Amino acid sequence: MHYTRDNMAGLLRSHDINPTHQRIEIAYALFSRQEHLSADQVMAIVNTRHSETSKATVYNTLKLFLEKGLVREVIVDPSKVFFDPNTSPHHHLYEVDSGKLSDIDAEHVVISGLPPLPAGMVTEGIDLIVRVRRTS
Amino acid sequence: MHYTRDNMAGLLRSHDINPTHQRIEIAYALFSRQEHLSADQVMAIVNTRHSETSKATVYNTLKLFLEKGLVREVIVDPSKVFFDPNTSPHHHLYEVDSGKLSDIDAEHVVISGLPPLPAGMVTEGIDLIVRVRRTS
DNA sequence: CGCCGATCTGGACTTTGTCTAATATTCGGA
């Protein structure tokens, strides 16, 4: 799959999101790179040429994408949230020193022995984060 | 084990931490409750009577406790970090709506099938967070 | 073309956390 700006409109529509210029740019930033980006990084990318999209819009849009299931939130760094265009089940590898974040395919990972949930609760998601450090 | 302020001095010393009044109060807040507290909450608890401990000290002290392995950091909420006085291996259950955070004993949980780490990397920790929501 | 709801915007604001330079406390030794 190759992502273009034209693709994005369809992708947004299929998730029940009105495709505006700004939303297409933001989606394109995330999907064309297939990387974990923070709101700051998205802003920087989208505004490389001339300033085009405001901070408020970037935050609003990312929140909208999140609600509509277009992206996923990854909380590994206390100082900022990352947004992940990969919504298929997977886990994360976080390099503590460099801040580099990468995916771990969930296909072969098995988590067993979790206790039953408290009554009246449903699982919204299971986040598994492997924190690694360069050997010193 | 029953925690008293007097206990705390020994606990701190055993972790190579100089036991000062403020540090004892902060340690006592965490250990006597055995709960996950944010820096804000620690501040509020420690300063209930009259203002006794400054913001800077609370943050400095929590960071020190972290370095010395006295507490653990739990990153589940993008807006604040929680500190966990339980350093034995365990996982976390996070109630998304209420923000309530509780422990899952690691004893019976098995995680298998993780891919090998990139060369020159060591695992610093594995965080498993089960995000749950009340059935609506 | 003009309307109307949806979207975008700048900028003020909040919250969490950091930094700094001055002050205070603690600890070990005599």
Added chain:
DNA sequence: TCCGAATATTAGACAAAGTCCAGATCGGCG
């Protein structure tokens, strides 16, 4: 017990991420 050095604490200014709002703008449709 007293002293000096090292360590710890403090208030308050600052920084960064994120939220909020009221007004401006857009874009599709009649």
